[in-house]
Amino acid sequence: MAELETTLTELCKKDLNMCTYEEIYTALLHLVEAESAKRVVPVSGRKLYYISAEFLIGKLLSNNLINLGLYDQVKSCLEAHGKSMAELEEIEPEPSLGNGGLGRLAACFLDSVATLNLPGDGIGLRYHCGLFHQNFTSLLQDETPDYWLGSHDWAEKTDTSYTVSLAGKDYTARLYRIAVTGYEGRTNYLNLFDLDSVDSSCIEEGISFDKSDIARNLTLFLYPDDSDDAGRLLRIYQQYLMVSAGAQMILEECTQRGSNLHDLYDYAAVQINDTHPSMVIPELIRLLCAKGIAFEEAVEIVTKVCAYTNHTILAEALEKWPRHYLNKVVPQLMPVIEKLDALVRSKTADKSTAIIDDNDLVHMAHMDIHFTHSTNGVAALHTEILKGSELNHFYRLYPEKFNNKTNGITFRRWLLKCNPELTAFIESLIGPGFKKDASDLEKLAAFTEDENVLRRLAAIKQDNKKALAHWLKSTQNITVNPDSLFAIQSKRLHEYKRQQLNLLYLIHQYFEIKAGHLPGTPLTAVFGAKAAPAYTIAKDIIHALLVLSAVIADDPEVSKWLQIVFIENYNVTAAEKMIPACDLSEQISLASKEASGTGNMKFMLNGALTLGTMDGANVEIAEAVGQENIYIFGESSAQVIRRYRHGDYCAREWYDIDSNIRRAVNFLTGSEMLARGSRDHLGRLQNELIQKDWFQTLPDFNAYLVRKSQALADYALNPLDWTRRALVNISKAGFFSSDRTIAEYNNDIWHLGI
Ligand code: 73E
Numbered sequence: 001m002a003e004l005e006t007t008l009t010e011l012c013k014k015d016l017n018m019c020t021y022e023e024i025y026t027a028l029l030h031l032v033e034a035e036s037a038k039r040v041v042p043v044s045g046r047k048l049y050y051i052s053a054e055f056l057i058g059k060l061l062s063n064n065l066i067n068l069g070l071y072d073q074v075k076s077c078l079e080a081h082g083k084s085m086a087e088l089e090e091i092e093p094e095p096s097l098g099n100g101g102l103g104r105l106a107a108c109f110l111d112s113v114a115t116l117n118l119p120g121d122g123i124g125l126r127y128h129c130g131l132f133h134q135n136f137t138s139l140l141q142d143e144t145p146d147y148w149l150g151s152h153d154w155a156e157k158t159d160t161s162y163t164v165s166l167a168g169k170d171y172t173a174r175l176y177r178i179a180v181t182g183y184e185g186r187t188n189y190l191n192l193f194d195l196d197s198v199d200s201s202c203i204e205e206g207i208s209f210d211k212s213d214i215a216r217n218l219t220l221f222l223y224p225d226d227s228d229d230a231g232r233l234l235r236i237y238q239q240y241l242m243v244s245a246g247a248q249m250i251l252e253e254c255t256q257r258g259s260n261l262h263d264l265y266d267y268a269a270v271q272i273n274d275t276h277p278s279m280v281i282p283e284l285i286r287l288l289c290a291k292g293i294a295f296e297e298a299v300e301i302v303t304k305v306c307a308y309t310n311h312t313i314l315a316e317a318l319e320k321w322p323r324h325y326l327n328k329v330v331p332q333l334m335p336v337i338e339k340l341d342a343l344v345r346s347k348t349a350d351k352s353t354a355i356i357d358d359n360d361l362v363h364m365a366h367m368d369i370h371f372t373h374s375t376n377g378v379a380a381l382h383t384e385i386l387k388g389s390e391l392n393h394f395y396r397l398y399p400e401k402f403n404n405k406t407n408g409i410t411f412r413r414w415l416l417k418c419n420p421e422l423t424a425f426i427e428s429l430i431g432p433g434f435k436k437d438a439s440d441l442e443k444l445a446a447f448t449e450d451e452n453v454l455r456r457l458a459a460i461k462q463d464n465k466k467a468l469a470h471w472l473k474s475t476q477n478i479t480v481n482p483d484s485l486f487a488i489q490s491k492r493l494h495e496y497k498r499q500q501l502n503l504l505y506l507i508h509q510y511f512e513i514k515a516g517h518l519p520g521t522p523l524t525a526v527f528g529a530k531a532a533p534a535y536t537i538a539k540d541i542i543h544a545l546l547v548l549s550a551v552i553a554d555d556p557e558v559s560k561w562l563q564i565v566f567i568e569n570y571n572v573t574a575a576e577k578m579i580p581a582c583d584l585s586e587q588i589s590l591a592s593k594e595a596s597g598t599g600n601m602k603f604m605l606n607g608a609l610t611l612g613t614m615d616g617a618n619v620e621i622a623e624a625v626g627q628e629n630i631y632i633f634g635e636s637s638a639q640v641i642r643r644y645r646h647g648d649y650c651a652r653e654w655y656d657i658d659s660n661i662r663r664a665v666n667f668l669t670g671s672e673m674l675a676r677g678s679r680d681h682l683g684r685l686q687n688e689l690i691q692k693d694w695f696q697t698l699p700d701f702n703a704y705l706v707r708k709s710q711a712l713a714d715y716a717l718n719p720l721d722w723t724r725r726a727l728v729n730i731s732k733a734g735f736f737s738s739d740r741t742i743a744e745y746n747n748d749i750w751h752l753g754i
Contacts, residue, residue, distance in 0.1 A: 004073050005080075007031060016081040024083065025061070025091045026152050028074065032064045033156075036179040039187040041119075043257065045753040046266060048113060048120030049250050051243065051280055052106040052273035054222065055124050055190055056098025057178070058572030060154050062089060063413055067111075067183045093148045094573050096130030097222060100492040101407075101598050102311050104572070105378075105738075106273055108598075110190060111410040112742040114182030115436070118752045123246040123277075125238060126155060126176050126192035127222045128200055132207050134530045134569045139546040139677060143207045143533050145221075147200070154178045155192060162193075162248040164241050166214060167329050171195055173245035183412050183436065193245040194219050207533065236321060236329045243280035247287055261291060262301070269750040270306045272372065275319040275364035281306060281371050282336035295339065299371065307749045308368035308375050309405070312595050313382070313390045314496065323360040337362060344370050352393050369394045369401065374749045376405045379596035379617040381637060389641065405745055406620060407596040408738035411438055414602045418576035421460045422606065426730070429453065438737035445731045448724050458723045461583070461607060468581035478565055485521045485715050487611070487708075488578055488603070489586035490528035490570055493538040495695045496593040499529060500541050500685070501704055502586060504697065506548060506564060507664040508705060513558045519709065520716035524563045528570030528578060540685040542566070544668060547677035575599075580606045583722075584631075584711055587612030588704065590695045592637035594618075601736035607726040611711055613700070617736070624732040629725045633707035634700040643696065651693035654701075661701050665689050 005016070011027035012019045019027075062085070065071040075085045098104060106122065113120035132143035155176040162173050178190040197215040204210065209217055211230035214237055223235065254267035272278060281302055288298035312318070327334055341355040344366075351358075355367045369375050369391065375398075377383030383404035387395040395402050416423050416435060426434060429447060434440035447453040465482040472478040489502055506525055513519070527545060531538035549564035567574055585603030587594075587610055594616040604610060604621055612618040613634040622630050643649050655661055667673065668686040689697065715722050734740075746752055 001073050001077055004070070005077050008077065016078070016083070019083075021083070021088050021091050024078070025088060028061060028065070028088075029152055029154070031070075032061070032068065033179065035068045035070065036064070036181045036187045039181055039185070041117075041186045043119040045119070046269050046751060047253075048118065048269050048271065048750050048752055049123055049246065050106060050109060050113075050120060050271045050273065051123045051246055051277040052103070053124065053239065053242065053276035054098030054103030054273075055106045055110070055122055055192075056100070056103030056572060057095050057107045057110075057190070058104075058413065058576075059089060059092045059094050060178075061092050063111075063417055064181060066412055066416055067115075067181050067185070069184065093150055093153075094130075094571055095148050095153070096146055096571050097124070097127055097148075099131055099223065101596070102274060105407055105598060108408065108410040108413070108738040109742060110180045110188065111182060111412060112408070112738040114180050114188045115185040115410075115412070116739060116742055116746070117182065117186050118742070118746060118750075119186075119188065120750075120752060121188050122180070122190040123242065123249070124190065124192050125219050125222075125242050126194035127219050128194075128198055129203075129207075129221050131222055131530065131571070132533065136542075136546060136566070136568050139543055139550070140681070141531055141539050141542050145200075145203055145207055160249075162245040164244040165332060166237055166240060168331065171197075171215065171218075171241070173241055175245070175249070191246070191249065193242055195241070232321075233325055233329060236325055239276055240279055240283075240330050240333075243277050243283050246277075247280055247283045251284075251287055251291075261288060261293060262297070264288075264301050265304045268305050269752060271745070271750070272306060272308045272368060274309060274311045274317075275368060278308075278319070278364040278368050279330065279333060281367055282333045282340065285340075286332060286336050289336075299340070299343070303371050304373055306368075306372040308365075308372045310365065310375060310377055310382075310386060310391070310595075313385060314593065319364040320357075320361040321364070323356060323362055326362055337367070340367060340371060348397060350393055350397075353397065365391075366394075369398065373401060374403060375401050376403045376749070377595065378405065378407045379620060380404055380406060381592075381614075381619045382595040382616060385592060385637065385641075403748055405741055405748075406617060406736075407598050407601070408736050408741035409598055409601045409605070410738050411435065411605065413576070414579065415605055419464065419580040419606055421463060422457075422580065422730075425456060425460060434734070436739070438734035438739060441731050441734040443731075444727060448727050448731070451720070454720055454723045454727065457607065457727055458719065461581075461723070461726070464580040464606075465583075468577055471577050472565065472567075476568060480524050480563060480565060481522060483522070484524045484563070485583045485712060486524050486526060486581055487584040487586055488526040488528075488582040488608075489588070490526070490567070490575060490578055491597075491599050493529035493531040493535070493542060495537060495541075497589050498695060498697055498700075499527065499545070500689065501588055501697045501700060502527075503541065503544055503548065504661070504664040504689075504701060505704060505708060506545075506552075506562065507667045508660060509562055510548075510552060510555075510558055511663060511667075513561050514555075519561060520713035522561050522563075523712060524565060526565045526567065526578065526582075528567040528574055530570060537685060537688055540681045540688075543677060543681040544673075544685055547673050547682070550676050551672045575602070579603055579608075582606065582608040583715065584608060585610045585612070587615070587618050588634075588700075589613060589615045590640060590697075590700075591615040591635055592640045593695065601733065604729045605733040605736065607723075607730050609711065609722070609725055609729060611708060620735070621732075624735060625725075625729050629728045631707045631711050633703040635696070635703075640696060649693075649696060649699075651698050652690055654693075654698035655690050658698070658702070660705070661698055664701075 430443040
C-alpha cells in the first residue's frame with residue numbers, strides 16, 4: 001500500500017489529502033492504463049473480433065481496479081486520506097454505448113474473453129452521445145443528449161485510421177482504443193471508430209439534429225431515430241463505417257502476423273453480433289477480391305471465418321434494407337450482395353431464404369446464415385424456436401450450422417463490484433474460487449439449512465435495500481420503506497416485456513387494499529426503463545405508471561401497503577444499485593418473445609427469487625433451481641405461438657368476461673388517474689389493451705396475480721425459508737457466468753489461440 005500511495009502521490013503531484021476527486025480520478029486512470037499495458041500478451045494463433053454496434057460497458061474505474069487486483073488497496077489508501085471510493089465513482093460519466101441487453105452482453109463477453117486469457121477484441125463505434133438521458137417532466141419521459149466524452153475518458157486516440165467510402169465520398173475513420181483487462185487475466189482492446197469531423201453543434205433541440213450532414217453527424221448518437229428515411233440511411237452509414245474500418249483493421253493485423261489471406265481462418269474468428277454488423281461479410285469478400293483472391297475462394301474464406309448470433313425473433317428488429325438505400329450508401333457492396341444472392345438462388349429453389357426478396361429488400365439475417373459457418377441463439381428455448389419455426393427453412397438447409405449459446409453475465413461486475421458485502425460473505429463460506437470458476441457457487445448448497453448463514457444473508461439483503469433507499473433519497477428525493485418487499489422490473493420498456501401487466505396488477509392491488517383485502521407484506525414496486533423516443537405506447541405505459549404512483553402516494557390508506565418507484569434514467573450504474581437490493585425479480589415477458597434476458601441472471605445471482613414466465617433463460621433458471629425456488633406463471637411459448645398462428649386472439653373477449661381485468665383497465669381513465677395524468681396518453685393505452693393487446697397481457701393476468709400474491713404471502717409468513725430459497729438461487733447461478741458462455745463459444749465456434 002505504501003508503494004501505491006507513493007505512485008498516486010507522484011501522479012497527482014501533491015499529497016492525496018490535498019487532491020480533488022477529479023485529480024485522484026485522473027491519476028487512477030493513468031495508473032490503470034499503465035497496469036493494463038503490462039498485461040498485453042502477443043497474439044498467437046486465431047484471434048477473435050467481436051463486431052457489435054453496441055458495447056454497454058458502464059463505468060470502468062472500479063471494475064478495472066478489481067480485475068487488476070488493486071481495488072482493495074486503492075480503497076484503503078483513499079480512506080486513509082479521508083476520501084471515499086463511492087464519491088470518486090460519481091466523477092466518472094457512464095459510457096452508455098448500448099440500448100440494453102445486447103450491448104451489455106457484448107461488454108460482459110469482452111470481460112470474460114480477457115479473463116479466460118483468450119485473444120479477442122471488440123470492434124464498434126465511438127458514439128459521442130450514448131443512449132439518451134431520460135427525464136420525467138409532467139409525468140412524461142423526455143430525452144436529452146447523453147454527452148459522455150469528457151476531458152479524460154478511457155478511449156485512447158490512436159494514429160491509426162482507414163479510408164471508408166460512403167455514398168461515393170471518402171471519409172477517414174480514426175481508431176480509438178479502450179483497454180479491456182480480464183480478472184487476473186490478459187489485456188485485450190475494444191476498438192472504436194470515429195470521424196474527426198463529427199461535431200455536436202449540429203444537435204438542434206433535445207436529441208434531434210440535422211441528419212443530412214454525414215461528416216458532422218455520423219457517430220453523434222447511438223442508433224439515431226430511424227422513424228424517417230434520413231434516420232434509416234444514417235444507420236446504414238454508421239454500420240458501414242464500423243464494418244469497413246473493422247474489416248480493414250482485421251486484414252491488416254492478420255497480414256502483419258503472417259497471414260497470406262488464403263489462410264485467414266488460421267488468424268481470425270469474426271463474431272457478428274446480430275444483424276447490425278452484417279455488411280462485414282460482403283465487405284471482407286470485396287476486400288479479399290481486391291487483393292487478388294477469386295470470388296468463390298473469398299466467399300469460402302469469409303464463411304469459415306464468420307459466425308452470426310441472433311438475438312431476437314421480433315420481426316421489426318430483423319433488418320431488411322431497401323436495395324436503393326444500399327445502392328446509395330454502399331454502391332461498392334451491391335455487386336457483391338447480388339452475387340451472393342445469385343449463389344443462394346442457384347443452390348436452392350426455396351425463395352424464402354433469398355437475400356434480396358421480390359420487393360427489393362435485402363435481408364441481412366439471410367446473408368448471415370448462408371455465409372457464416374455458425375448461427376446461434378442466446379438461450380435454449382430461443383434456439384429451439386429459431387430451429388422449429390422462425391428460421392426453420394434455414395435449419396432444414398443447414399442443420400449443422402445451428403447451435404445454442406445460453407447468455408451469461410460477468411460476475412466481476414454483477415457480484416464482486418456491485419455487491420461487495422455478499423461477495424465477502426460467500427468467500428468466507430466457500431473460499432475465493434467462485435470468482436474465476438463460477439460453478440464453485442454450488443458449494444453454497446451445504447449451507448441451505450444453516451440458520452446462522454441464512455440470517456447473515458438476510459441481513460446483507462437488508463443492508464443493500466437500505467443502501468438503495470439512501471441512494472433514491474439522495475438522487476431523486478424518494479423515500480422508500482426498506483422493510484417492504486422490493487419487486488423490481490428493470491429493462492427496456494417494450495410491450496413484449498409487459499410492464500403493462502405489472503401496471504394492471506398494481507391497479508388491482510390498489511382496489512384490493514381499498515376493499516380491506518390486505519397483501520401479505522407491504523410492496524415497493526420498482527421500475528427502471530427507457531422507452532425508444534418514437535415508441536408511443538411504451539411512453540404511455542411510463543406515463544401510466546408515474547400517474548398511478550402519484551395516485552397511490554396521495555392515498556394514505558393504500559400507500560402504507562403499496563408504493564411505485566420509477567427510477568429516472570435507468571442505466572448500468574443504476575442497475576448496480578438496484579440489483580443487490582431486490583427480493584423479487586420480475587421477468588414477465590410474453591413466452592417466446594424474450595430471447596434470453598440477462599437481468600434475470602443478475603438478480604438471481606444477488607439472491608432474488610424470480611417471478612417469471614417460461615420464456616428465454618427463465619426456462620433454464622427454473623430447471624436449475626427447481627419449481628419450489630421460483631414463481632413461474634402464464635401460458636407456454638407453444639400456446640402463444642399457436643395463438644399467433646391462428647390469428648384469433650381477441651383482447652376484448654378477455655376484457656368482457658373478466659371483471660378484474662375490466663376494473664383494472666377501466667381505471668386507466670378513471671377520475672383518480674385523469675386528475676393527474678393525460679387523457680390522450682392514458683386513453684390510448686387503454687384502447688390498445690382492449691382493441692389489440694398484441695403481446696397478450698390479458699390472458700396471463702389472473703395467473704400473474706395468483707403467483708405474485710403467493711410470493712408476497714410466502715415472504716411475509718416465512719422469511720427464513722425465503723432466504724433459504726434465495727441461497728439456492730445463488731448456489732445455482734454459476735451456469736449463468738459469461739465465462740461459461742465464452743468457453744462454449746470458444747470450444748464450438750472460435751477455437752482461439754490455436
Ligand atoms: O432477450 C434479450 C437478450 O438477452 C434480447 O431481447 C436482446 O439481446 C439480449 C442479449 O442476447 C436484443 N436486443 C436486440 N435484439 N435482441 C436489439 C435489436 C435491435 C436494436 C438493438 C437491440
